[in-house]
Amino acid sequence: MDDPEERFTDLYDRHYRSVLGYALLRAERDVAEDVSSETFLVAWRRLADLPEPPLPWLLGVARNLLAKQRVSRRRRQALVDRIAALTTARDQVGWDVAEHVVDRETALAALAALPERDVEAMVFATWYGLPPDQAAAVMGCSVRTYNVRLHRARKRLGQALRPGDGPRPRPRLLTTPLEDPHD
């Protein structure tokens, strides 16, 4: 693995899907792919400096690139809207089979009521399985701040999802088209 080309190929094969999976939560498909490609180009330039494990670093680069490009966006793409947009009938069936106490729509509505960064903290903890120090590195905050966000997210989500307990979040329109507006 001393060969830089081999090392980079291995890095790409292991982590590209994870990086793109994250970018797809923040942007439409073509932008997400461009950002992921750009992230790996940065990784290639900095191959000698990559930390171990590299995934949090890669996610951090992708996150910053996405933040840059989102500044100029006309319409804000909320994380929860992207989740809703990417949800298919297959997910719906899976959810129904699991017999959760609330329906999927209600769960998404509860998420939409949380601060975006709190939801993101949940994504890194639950979907990526990152320990707090790595997740904090991706989000560019201290471990302490990250833990506060995660705790708050879990607590509010837990409250909102207990049926008949406390105010139910108001349903809102969650469908954002997946289509690219500039195709």
Next chain:
Amino acid sequence: MTDRLFAELRPGELDDLAEDGYRRRRSADLARAFATPRAPRRSRRPYLLMAGTAVGTAVTALAAVAVVVITGEPAQAPARPPAAALPVDARSFLLAAASTALREPAATGRYWYVRERRYMRVQFAPGVYAPRVKALVDAQKRTEEQLKGDPERLAAAQEEFRRKVAELNRAELPYRAFAANTRETWRPMRAGEVARTVRNQDVEVTFGSPQDEAAWRADGAPELADRERETQDDAVERAPWMDNPSLNLRNVADLPTGVEELRRRLDDLWRQSPKVSGADRAGYLWQTGIDLMTAPLKPGTRAALFRVLADQPVMKLEGRVSDPLGRTGVALSAPTQHKFRVRLVVDESTAELLQYELGSDDEVGLRVTLEDMGWTDSLGDRPAG
């Protein structure tokens, strides 16, 4: 409980989209990286800081993306998978192909199967050529019979015969016609087992232009291709590749997997080659490269081969093309001697050879589309999947 519920909110579509993007982007992304200079190692800094600075270098590139995003009308357009950027040059594409080849699994089986569609310029009408050659041979036999005991005139007659045959071989049709056919081969891995070749399937003849077709009709519309499907089964040991009689299906798997070792081995093979195709060294390397790409190599040898080819000068990246089966690949071309040009089409996602062509700049001499390749366990069976 909250975590489990949240985990199940993750859309399954994310995996499909990520996999799809990975497959489409991989080759071009690797090639683009390999064509980009790397920064020297920095002193260790906290990596948060490093991530920040690294982003600075990519922001310029992203500005273009951002501009595209804000100009369009929102929503409604159908989602079409974005195309990946084309690799910047042939060398970086081949280096990326080398990495891809390394990733493909090694396999083995009883027969190595290849199905190819061959398309070539028709040099002569078989129904016209064969009788002419036969007439020459018959006449020569009679002459030699008569000239027995006159060695001087016999030698002259033999020289004259050779000249006439050469002339016949050089004679081209007065019109441009092309013949296509499909050939399947099953080559056994074990010595002494029966091999099968099925030739002349789906034969088609086409003309360069309507004028060419008219000239063919005026010439009496001779049959331009052998249309009889032929199945040949035998256990005769043959060298599959003209230029390299020492290579066969069994020992190609022993070719080196290191770049330098393979380069040296190919140099040795070039020195030993009977040079049947009359190619120069560059031409030999391309022909041998094509032969090996259609052979059961170890993934490491295939990767090394791409790297050896990447070091060839004067190679041109032509762009993305579709082959007759609708598969997309990247076309590369290189000149060899006598204005001949070799052109390869390689699949970006698997680094498999899809098609190769030999010809001049303005005309195809031979084009072979590799429709299928792989291992099977019995004669007549095609590879699964």
